[in-house]
Amino acid sequence: MTASAHVLGFAGSLRKGSFNKALLRAAAELLPEGMTLEIFDLAPIPMYNADVQEQGFPPSVRSFRERIAAADALLIATPEYNYSIPGVLKNAIDWASRPPDQPLFGKPVAIMGASDGPRGTARGQLALRLVFVTLNMLPVQKPEVLVADAPDKFDASGRLTDENTRGHIRKLLDALSAWTEQVRPRGGPDATIP
Numbered sequence: 001m002t003a004s005a006h007v008l009g010f011a012g013s014l015r016k017g018s019f020n021k022a023l024l025r026a027a028a029e030l031l032p033e034g035m036t037l038e039i040f041d042l043a044p045i046p047m048y049n050a051d052v053q054e055q056g057f058p059p060s061v062r063s064f065r066e067r068i069a070a071a072d073a074l075l076i077a078t079p080e081y082n083y084s085i086p087g088v089l090k091n092a093i094d095w096a097s098r099p100p101d102q103p104l105f106g107k108p109v110a111i112m113g114a115s116d117g118p119r120g121t122a123r124g125q126l127a128l129r130l131v132f133v134t135l136n137m138l139p140v141q142k143p144e145v146l147v148a149d150a151p152d153k154f155d156a157s158g159r160l161t162d163e164n165t166r167g168h169i170r171k172l173l174d175a176l177s178a179w180t181e182q183v184r185p186r187g188g189p190d191a192t193i194p
C-alpha cells in the first residue's frame, strides 16, 4: 500500500521572484505518489512579541500553527542570509514554538535551499538544523538539496529547469515520504515518537 503524507511547505523568503519559493513550486510538480503539498505564505506573520502573544496568537500565527499541526511533515525552502537563516523564517518558527501546544514537536521535516552564490545555502541549512534540535523536530538528513548559482537554474518565469536539481528534489521527497512513515506516531494521539 502507498503511504500517504500531507506536507506543509513554506519559504524563508518573501520576495515575489524568490528562487526558494520557486523550489517549492517545483516540489509540487515532483511529489511521490500519496504525497500532497500545501504551501503557506509567511508574509502576514508579525514580528514575535511576547506582549502580543499574551493577548492571544494573531490570526496569521494561529493559522500557521494549525496548518503545521494538521500536516504529517514539513518542507522548508530557505535562502541563507549571512551564513544563517533569514529572520522571516526564524520568526515564524519562534511563533510556532510557543506553548501551550507544540505543533513542531516530533514533526518530520525536509530542507531545500537556493542561493545565487556557489555554496547553495550549506551554512544556512546547518543553522536551521540547530534550531530543530531544541524543538525536537525530525529532519531528513540526506539527500541535501543545495542549489548553487540559482539564476542559472530557473527560467524567466521562475520554473526550475535544471534536470539535475529536479532529480535531487524528487529524491528528497521520496526520503521525506519514507521518513514520515517511519516516525509516524502509532497508537493514537497520545502516542510518543519512537
Ligand SMILES: Cc1cc2nc3c(=O)[nH]c(=O)nc-3n(C[C@H](O)[C@H](O)[C@H](O)COP(=O)(O)O)c2cc1C
Pocket: 013, 014, 015, 017, 018, 019, 020, 021, 078, 079, 080, 081, 082, 083, 084, 114, 115, 116, 117, 118, 119, 120, 121, 150
Ligand atoms: C541579507 C542577505 C544576506 C545574504 N547572505 C547570503 C549568504 O550568507 N550566503 C549566500 O549564499 N547568499 C546570501 N545572500 C544572497 C541570497 O542567496 C540571494 O539573495 C537569494 O536569491 C535569496 O533567496 P530568494 O531568491 O529565495 O529570495 C544574502 C542576501 C541577503 C538579502
